[in-house]
Amino acid sequence: MSLSDKVLAVNNDLPIRTDAPVHSGKVRSVYWLTQADSKRLIEEKGYNVPSDTALAIMVISDRISAFDCIWHGEGGMKGVPGKGAALNAISNHWFKLFKEQGLADSHILDIPHPFVWIVQKAQPVMIEAICRQYITGSMWRSYAKGEREFCGINLPEGLTKDSKLPTLLQTPSTKGILKGIPGVPEADDVNITRKNIEDNFSAFNFKSVDDIGLYEKLLTQGFDVIASALAELDQIFIDTKFEFGYVKDKAGNDKLIYMDEVGTPDSSRIWDGEEYRAGNVVENSKEGFRQLLLNHFPDPDILLNKDRMAEREALARDNALPVDVLMNVSKTYIDIAEKVTGQKIVLSDNPKAEIVDILRQQYQLID
Known part of the structure; x- marks a missing residue:
């Protein structure tokens, strides 16, 4: 065969x-x-x-x-x-x-x-929920060209390529082409701010404004759980994309869940810890x-x-x-x-x- x-x-x-x-x-x-x-x-x-x-x-x-x-x-x-x-x-x-x-x-x-x-x-939330712990890839390319604001968050001067960010950043973008949302271009994968989401939460399929805080909490918690487990294997969790949606529980109530895939080499960057400390980036992901x-x-x-x-x-x-x-x-x-x-x-x-x-x-x- x-x-x-x-x-x-x-x-x-x-x-x-x-x-x-x-x-x-x-x-x-x-x-x-x-x-x-x-x-x-x-x-x-x-x-x-x-x-x-x-x-x-x-x-x-x-x-x-x-x-x-x-x-x-x-x-x-x-x-x-x-x-x-x-x-x-x-x-x-x-x-x-x-x-x-x-x-x-x-x-x-x-x-x-x-x-x-x-x-x-x-029922999917129409957001690509992206979390970043290091500056690399498209974010670094934009930063190197002088951009300092990402999804409404201002980054400090003096960051270097592939370095750890001062805090874990959430940089959401649109999932699919969303129409008729003020200030959000009608294109796939457009960076959005928390204010965009708050002002138009139902257009992004959130059931309530409070669920924005819940998705952010689940995003950070999910990132931290994976990052800690990978650190024990001397692997560094660089950035990742999560997706969320609503389902009904047995009693018929809406609940926000993780969907699609999480923490995979397709949806995340994962670097080898030993190599990174030696000054090299070795990708253990699709990157x-x-x-x-x-x-x-x-x-x-x-x-x-x-x-x-x-x-x-x-x-x-x-x-x-x-x-x-x-x-x-x-x-x-x-x-x-x-x-x-x-x-x-x-x-x-x-x-x-x-x-x-x-x-x-x-x-x-x-x-």
């Missing part, structure tokens, strides 16, 4: 019973279960949700996206071996830790397979892959300039990356997942067949 067979690249073609279109994102695909199957599983499995809650199967893939494009390798390699399993394992670990430490629940109700989550429908792409192509502006999106898409489509590049990314993901979880990441020979088998036998979701 070739290595490319072990990669789950296409994840939107599973024969899961559904009467809604499959939603396929950059990395995950979402299958909304029928009302009857949702109700049956809630009863059979004892999920702690109201009996009329909509459930979905979320299947991760091994696809790798960077600069808003999906990349592939030579020899038909359509993803990174082990990436999906590593991402899910890390998220599962942090979500469990959050729950144990009394932070908040997540949208995950069940984990039938390393690639699969059963989730409850959540290493992004830097490699910037160095690999002769005109990195294509990857950084949103006005050149058509050229960027052509670059990703027409260039198969060397297999060793994807295998290096695989090693980064698997190594950090095994460090974080203390468990071995086992590469499945045929992940799709395994998923179909489990969802048919144990969940009766495939005819």
Whole structure:
């Protein structure tokens, strides 16, 4: 069996019973279960949700996206071996830790397979909740050009690249294109201030002004829990993106939860502590892959300039990356997942067949 067979690249073609279109994102695909199957599983499995809650199967893939494009390798390699399993394992670990430490629940109700989550429908808060402990990446590029205000927060003079910030910063941006909010441009990923959110809290899907404080508290607490655990492994948590949403508890009350993924190499920067103390930045996250792409192509502006999106898409489509590049990314993901979880990441020979088998036998979701 070739290595490319072990990669789950296409994840939107599973024969899961559904009467809604499959939603396929950059990395995950979402299958909304029928009302009857949702109700049956809630009863059979004892999920702690109201009996009329909509459930979905979320299947991760091994696809790798960077600069808003999906990349592939030579020899038909359509993803990174082990990436999906590593991402899910890390998220599962942090979500469990959050729950144990009394932070908040997540949208995950069940984990039938390393690639699969059963989730409850959540109403997303339309904010990319970004937390930064060090100045690097896009923030450093803007700072180096003389910018001092970020999301309504003023930074002091004299900061140096990759240095620790005086305090943990929350620099939110829009999730998707939001229309009709005064002072907020109609574009994805636009930096916003706390005042923007307060003045238009319902446009961002918050149920109340008070929940802004709750999301900020959960963001800081979540960051601190992960940063402390990583520090014990001599890894530095640099910055991360969280997402939040609302679900109903069993009594039918709204509660704010963590959703999507947390603390993964896809949504965070993680640096090696020993190397950092020696003056080097060694990325244990997707940032290493992004830097490699910037160095690999002769005109990195294509990857950084949103006005050149058509050229960027052509670059990703027409260039198969060397297999060793994807295998290096695989090693980064698997190594950090095994460090974080203390468990071995086992590469499945045929992940799709395994998923179909489990969802048919144990969940009766495939005819």
